[in-house]
Amino acid sequence: MSKHLWAVIKQNRNSIWVDWVIQIRLRDCSIWTVKDNKGAWGWRKMLSLRHSLVSQIHFCVGNGDSISLWHDPWHPLGPLISRFPRGPQLTSTGHLDKLSVVIKDGQWNWPMITDIACLEITYMLPTISEGQDIISWKSKDGSFNTSTAYELFHPPGPKVIWSSLLMGSFKIPKNCFILWLAIMGRLSTLDKPWLHHIGAPCIMCPDGVPETHDHLLFSCSFFPPLPCHHPTADPTSMAPPELATRGSMGVIQMAWKACG
Numbered sequence: 001m002s003k004h005l006w007a008v009i010k011q012n013r014n015s016i017w018v019d020w021v022i023q024i025r026l027r028d029c030s031i032w033t034v035k036d037n038k039g040a041w042g043w044r045k046m047l048s049l050r051h052s053l054v055s056q057i058h059f060c061v062g063n064g065d066s067i068s069l070w071h072d073p074w075h076p077l078g079p080l081i082s083r084f085p086r087g088p089q090l091t092s093t094g095h096l097d098k099l100s101v102v103i104k105d106g107q108w109n110w111p112m113i114t115d116i117a118c119l120e121i122t123y124m125l126p127t128i129s130e131g132q133d134i135i136s137w138k139s140k141d142g143s144f145n146t147s148t149a150y151e152l153f154h155p156p157g158p159k160v161i162w163s164s165l166l167m168g169s170f171k172i173p174k175n176c177f178i179l180w181l182a183i184m185g186r187l188s189t190l191d192k193p194w195l196h197h198i199g200a201p202c203i204m205c206p207d208g209v210p211e212t213h214d215h216l217l218f219s220c221s222f223f224p225p226l227p228c229h230h231p232t233a234d235p236t237s238m239a240p241p242e243l244a245t246r247g248s249m250g251v252i253q254m255a256w257k258a259c260g
């Protein structure tokens with residue numbers, strides 16, 4: 001869906017569908033400011049993505065012939081019509097004018113602006129390049145990239161240093177899964193709310209110690225003690241040092257026994 005939206009933003013007239021969207025759906029509107037409360041469900045969903053994509057799109061202003069002055073987000077403030085609804089009236093420009101009306105000989109040539117609010121427009125103008133306007137995706141070659149679009153909607157989490165314990169060849173998936181549960185502190189120990197109905201202490205210890213995650217891995221008298229003990233910190237940002245020093249197989253053995 002992001003790829004289709006990108007084709008409309010680029011105004012790729014080689015596509016019959018894009019041509020139809022521009023002629024029928026948009027007519028005199030811009031893809032950036034057309035209202036998203038009309039049309040089919042797919043169309044409205046696609047429009048809902050545009051504000052997420054804008055941070056990934058770069059407008060390089062050239063002659064201004066293909067960029068809408070008031071509707072396209074070429075300005076750091078975004079679509080100017082959204083911020084300055086009276087802008088066309090105050091600057092004596094047309095609502096549908098292209099950016100070329102305020103460019104002359106490769107330089108900005110804005111009409112006299114007397115409204116204080118609209119003066120903000122001219123304070124933050126981007127530089128003008130030679131040639132035509134270029135609308136590009138922020139990637140190495142300027143073309144649409146599915147992976148970067150995916151990351152816009154699903155930002156990657158923090159990189160953890162224990163990923164090598166779980167990733168790679170010759171790893172047993174079931175063991176890796178149990179190790180992952182152990183690292184994340186999600187083993188089914190008896191302190192978990194959904195196991196409260198059992199209410200039993202650790203079955204390995206004779207003194208009836210409550211079975212918690214820390215007890216199972218670090219202080220249960222049935223298993224040999226680990227080299228050092230630090231209560232588990234934020235498992236998503238750092239590795240539990242005990243798990244790393246102990247090695248994956250040792251932890252897997254303990255976790256495997258714990259899971260029966």
Ligand SMILES: [Zn+2]
Pocket residue numbers: 202203204205209215216219220221222
């Ligand atoms: Zn125990």
